[in-house]
Amino acid sequence: MAAENNGGEIKLTVGEEKVTTADVTKGEELDLQHRDPEHLHDHVKIQFHDVFGEPDETVFSFDFIWKLAFKLFTNVKLWCYRITSLICGLPLAICWGIYFALLSFCAIWCCEPYMKAYAIELGCIRRLFNTCLNAFCRPCFEVMGYCFYNIRIQKA
Template sequence: MAANADIHLTVGEERVTTGDVTKGEAIDLKARDPEQLHENMKVQFHDIFGEPDETVFSFDFVWTWAFKLFTNTKLWCYRITSLICGLPLAIYWGIHFALLSFCAIWCCEPYLKAYAIELHCVRRVFQTMLNAFYRPCFEAMGYIFYNIRVQVTKQ
């Protein structure tokens, strides 16, 4: 093999590069929850605060400023937190789900298949014993109780 030869890796008959792993999938910057995963987290000012009686309510400037402060504080706290933690957590969860996929594909499924093959013989022996010893007894009991009829009459 030549020293400057390129190594070509393929996955599913497709050449693999380290470039665009999204395969051109577009991301919608407006609708960021297309699967509706977080419907329960849509919290607005009016979902939390409400003055129920026209005779008991705050000054207009208090209500207006409370709305603005709540909305902006919620928005900027989320943005700053996601700026600080978002990318490291995206890396963490990417690694986590990659390892889960690896374990499911390369460990769990082969183990479960081997276990099913190994237990197939035990299942056949157990099924044969049940058919030989227990099934005739239960069939006989079924025939005994088959003709019993219960009638309820009112007097």
């Protein structure tokens, strides 16, 4: 196994197979302006006016307090998020990457084969159940259908 870094792209050789980071991301580029294209987090888009509002024109704070509160809220929210993501973002990205890799592994190598085997095993029971339904229930329902077949309801 060998690795080399050429211009920001990491090349990894395992045996005879050569893999680069571009192969993994398939050339997908990040949009740094629109970071939530799937709208996963619309419920946490909180602005100052979503939290604070003075209900009446007769009861309100000084304008400079209101403006300062707006600036403080907005900047503290931004910088707390940035500092927290700086400290925790990369370790959590690694943890979630491992988690989803293991989840994918389990779905591909454990769950799906198990469900396929389970469906095969239940095939015998399904045939037996269908045979019983066709032998006992279907004739009864067909007779009921023939009994009510010619009933017509008309509005007067």
